[in-house]
Amino acid sequence: MTTRARTTTVTWSQANARRLDRQFLSEAASSAGHAARDAAGAAGAMLGAHAQVLSAAELSVGLRAPGTTRTDVRTALWTDRTLVKTFGPRGTVHLLPAAELAMWTGALSALPRGGSPFPKHARMTPDQVEAVVAAVADALTGAELTIDELSSEVISRTGPWAGDLVMPGFQEMWPRWRQVLHLAGHRGALCYAANRGRKATYTNPGTVPMPAGEATAELVRRYLRAYGPATPGHFAQWLAAPRGWAGQLFEDLAGAGAIEEVAFEDCGGAWVAAGDTRFPSAPPRGVRLLPYFDAFTIASRPRERLFPGAAYERALAGGQAGNFPVLLVDGTVAGVWHQRRSGRRIAVTVEPLSPLDARRTRALEEQVAGLGEVMEGTPELTVGKVAVGAHA
Incomplete structure (x- = not known):
């Protein structure tokens, strides 16, 4: 990527404080009364709540929108339809x-598809992929x-x-077409509907994806607003996209004046949305509990700054974030919990990596x-060792 003059210098503390503010996770945001308006607003601020474990997504959303319970999140999903699970x-x-x-499906369906991870006899041709998505x-x-x-x-179609x-699959073999289930979601052909008993169901959300160029540009701007400064490599890791594709996308947006480069501590050059160069002067303060796969811990880079010292070994699974719920103290990971x-x-066990003072x-x-x-229960706190391992 072409090097350009960087007129703004950003420290890790400044970047981390702004990310926390914009995630409605900072002490400053709480004291100023800044919080997400509702479940959809919270999910939008974090660029989606990871929902492989739905209770964790409910907690991620509720902690950013005070007064929101897990019932409110489910109502937003299945009744009001202001949230979509996909x-x-x-x-x-x-x-x-x-x-x-529409923005999400436009951007996600524009991602280059890599080679198939399946053996040759199991793969699908491009025409078969299109036939399955249409079906x-x-x-x-x-x-x-x-x-x-x-x-x-x-199969009938x-x-x-x-x-x-x-x-x-899980201790069984699944039909060939299921390898493109997530692609159907990215194309806007599929999303989750309410469970039927214990079984998940799917429906067509009826969404027309935004044009690819418009959608990817908007997603980059929103990503940089939430998690910037960031490099194309950070964006590619967050999205699971090819680095070359992400680099070209940033280059094109920089040429169009949509993003601008800043000097970012430990990263050299990194990017923010054009004109979005104001950062807090005060360092992060406060204590937070974040659940499995919370968007803040997954998207914030450099990861070793968010997980300093012993936290990198204790709160990550082979360098992968999200597999442990984490304790944040003054904006960095300082323990795990369960x-x-x-x-x-609700029995809550918190394991700080160093003793907490009275405050x-x-x-x-x-x-x-x-x-x-948020979880509509009665919590009981124990400070001690968490014996549960990382989530798979």
Whole structure:
């Protein structure tokens, strides 16, 4: 990427403080009364709540929008439809604002597709991929189907080849067509509907994706607003996109004046949205509990600055963020925690990596009380060793 004059210098502390502010996670934002308006606003601010574990997504959302409970998040999903559960960044399940789904599907469907990870006999041709996506969209229009029901519909619309059991699943083999399930979500042909008993169901959200160029430009701007300064490499890692593609995208946006380069501590050159160069002068303060796969811990880079020292070993799984719920103290990871629910009782164990003083202990107790409000239970705090390992 072409080097340009950098007129702004940003320290890690400044970048971290702004990210926390914009995630509604900072003490300064809380004291100023700044919080997400509702569940959709919280999900939009973090660029999607990771929802492989739905209870973790509910907590990520609720902690950013005070007064929001897990019931409110479910109402936003299944009744008000202001949230959508679908395949988001990295092909993983996220909660996204319904009002932003056209942007998301436009951007995600524009990502270059890499080589197939499946053996040659299991792969699908480009024509087969298109046939399956079209069949999924058709089958789910005006319907809510379980995966088995959807499989029958896809096979009947495409051919028996789609049903060949060639894709490794959980202790079984899945039909060939399922390897493009997440792609159907990225194309806007599929999203989750409410469970039918214990079974997940899917539907067609009826979204028309935004044009690719417009959508990717908007996603970069929103990403940089939430997590900038950032490099094209950071963006590529967050999105699971090719680095070369991300580099060219940033180059094009820089040439159009949509983003600008700053000098960022430990990274050299990094990027922010054009004109978005104001940063807090005060360092981050406060205590926060963040759940599994919280967007802030996954997207914030450089990772070794967010997980300093012992935190890098204790709170990451082989360098991967999100597999442990984390304790933030003054904006950096300073411990791990775990919750275990039994009825309304929620046993919360927090393991700080260094002792907390009286002020921070009180702040931790307030965080645990807030967790109970979101999860609609009665929390009980224990400060001690967390024996549970990383989430798979």
